[in-house]
Amino acid sequence: EAAINRIAAGEVVERPASAVKELVENAVDAGATRIEVVIADGGKTLIRVTDNGCGIASNDLPLALSRHATSKIDGSDLLNIHSFGFRGEALPSLGAVGRLTITSRAQGQDAAVISVDGGRMSAVKPAAVTAGTIVELRDLFYATPARLKFLRTDRAENQAITDVVKRLSMAEPFVTFILRDVSGGDSRTVFRTDSETGDLFDALHGRLRSVLGRDFAENALAIDAERDGFHLTGYAALPTYSRGAAVAQFLFVNGRPVRDRMLLGALRAAYMDVLSRDRHPVAALFVDCEPELVDVNVHPAKSEVRFRDPGAVRGLIVSGLRHALAGAGH
Ligand code: ADP
Ligand code: MG
Secondary structure, three states: OHHHHHHHHHHHOOOHHHHHHHHHHHHHHOOOOEEEEEEEHHHOOEEEEEEOOOOOOHHHHHHHOOOOOOOOOOHHHOOOOOOOOOOOOHHHHHHHHOEEEEEEEOOOOOOEEEEEEOOEEOOOEEOOOOOEEEEEEEOOOOOOHHHHHHOOOHHHHHHHHHHHHHHHHHOOOOOEEEEEEOHHHOOEEEEEEOOOOOOHHHHHHHHHHHHHOHHHHHOEEEEEEEEOOEEEEEEEEOHHHOEOOOOOEEEEEOOEEEOOHHHHHHHHHHOOOOOOOOOEOOEEEEEEEOHHHEEOOOOOOOOOOEEOOHHHHHHHHHHHHHHHHHHOOO
């Protein structure tokens, strides 16, 4: 069984950044307003995510670590997925590929801790934590040296983790995100963005300014368009603020970062007449729709999506952006 769990885990956890993604998504799902990620050695020796969300009742700790156990969905509800994870795969997978400890306190309950090492679960013990959850993953892939060998340098893994935290933070402007690197006993803040205020558009603008920089915020057009049950919001930069590579294109579907070819193609198409072929638009765009109009869980570790009506989404992006660009004189 341990071997089967490890193989399945490889599907979900490819590298430290995928573990960070799963843990931060869980914290967001738990309604946290402050999420702190601490890493060491590119996340290979330590990933610790601390949140102030709803916590896990001590009775539920073993359940949270069981395969396919999730509090976010029941069998009758498979099409109605509003939260990030619904597969109940992440925690058991992490417990199969590293040393995992979860310390948590649900409101009105006593704090408790449980750990899993190489797939073996400990008993639940009392712990001290004021509120929320701390998930600590040490020595990722220590039991599977073959996978460990495929990891890249600490620097490259750090970069991937930073990218994941930044992307997730863009979709949650009311949440504070902190990423710290404690390699070698030092503590260095890699990234920090504090919760924004105001309505969603203001907050989003503030968050994008914080994550993507003032130049982006000052050159960005607000996008707000709707069509066939799909809602497009976000900010798209003026053609003059384009890049030489497609490195600053951030797309989200129902609050979840995606890298989807169809969406990127639509973004490109929207700027076709106003950008030369060697320039790339900069944008952070959010597509929202009823969950039954999109499948965001095509593959656990990949951020692909499948729309029921891709043509409608493409049309919405192209026309929504062209309308905004035309309004700005382009
Ligand atoms: P999923 O997110 O798909 O439900 P996970 O394996 O990621 O599956 O998590 C299993 C369960 O553990 C979740 O459904 C949730 O009930 C609980 N959980 C995990 N992380 C947290 C957290 N940070 N705060 C509160 N509950 C959590
Ligand atoms: Mg999850």
